[in-house]
Amino acid sequence: MVEAHNSIIARAAKAALAPLGFRRKGQSRIWLADHGHWLGVVEFQPSGSSKGSYLNVYAHWLWTPASTGSTFTLSYDVGGRIDSSIVFQSEQQFAVEAASLAERAAQEAVRLRTKFHSIESMADVLLAQERAFAEEGRGGRWQACHAGVACVLAGRIDEARTILATVSHGSGPQPLIHARAKALMAGLADPDRLRRELLSAINRRRAAFKYPPLDELPVPVG
Template sequence: MPENEHGRIIASEAKTVLQPAGFRRKGRSRIWIADRGFWLSVVEFQPSSWSKGTYLNVAVHWLWGSLPQTLTFDRSERVGGFVEFQNSAQFVPLVGQMARKVLEIDQINRSMFPSVQATATILANELQPGAYGEWAAFHAGVAAGLAGDFETAKRLFVSAQRHAASQAQVLLGYIDDPGAFRSYARGTIEDERAYYGLGALPATIAI
């Protein structure tokens, strides 16, 4: 189906601003992704069911296989409100502003999650005692295990709820063998990287 005018503007502005920062468009969708090693930086110019225009969602997707081959928005925020398309002259600069805001947030995320050690600390500290989100304990557990804190990883996997519990149980099977745990977790990361058309995990990423 041919792309509509506001869709073409979003694609053009996103390409101009985001592509130099390592983002690429996911197919013909309004989603753009960038390789950050063991995670993806994800941008969605989300359409509305009622009006022409876009919302902006910016997210982190952990590449350790909570839902293999599903682009989950594991840490997500909606930036601002809906920007309605009225005409090209009005819409172009607004979408450009959105795209430039993405770069600011992406840089913050990159500074927060440069390594699995830093990520493990942040994810564990963000957990609310007795009120974990369904996948929060799982993601924090994987990060803890990759950072070498297997006691914390085990505790978090045991606490994982609902759908996350089955994934956590798989990793619990490796929890007493650090080498096997890292090998399995790295394998899931490499598999997801391959699925999204990325190369091998960079040697600068210690896992």
């Protein structure tokens, strides 16, 4: 029998998120929205041993390889924990707090959707983010690879080459990050082919999440 607090969370999430195009992942507390080359993710994460929930809202880039051998993996590419946990005390109390949490999730999901409304805006945001990371001494990692991919998809090849070089020639990147950056850099010799390869990678991930394939990627501007 499903516990009351899980049912309450599911009802609140459906009311707030379904109108935004989210669907529930099976019977889990994860809700997904399809944005083509990325997913909006809302997770009502269980709070340890208590009957309650944390809230995580984030974007997952569908060009990201599955890291554990599982086809269903979700990396926190932008975003993360939003609010402190709510704890079940009574059905009435928890229903009110779950509805509020779900509304907060919807607001944050809309904010992410607006922020990444086009591949050009995604490239701008990820480049700015990576430059800020570099100034803090933590650049040249996965976020640099993601910024490079976004630039490739936006047709901004020179910017892609510049940002990916910070990984390829950075100080001690992790082997997987280094290998990914080198592969992307090599692919820049033929940007159209690289875009087709990225589309294939995105469609493999879309299939894992039971979404139909994309016929093509966004057409770069200019």
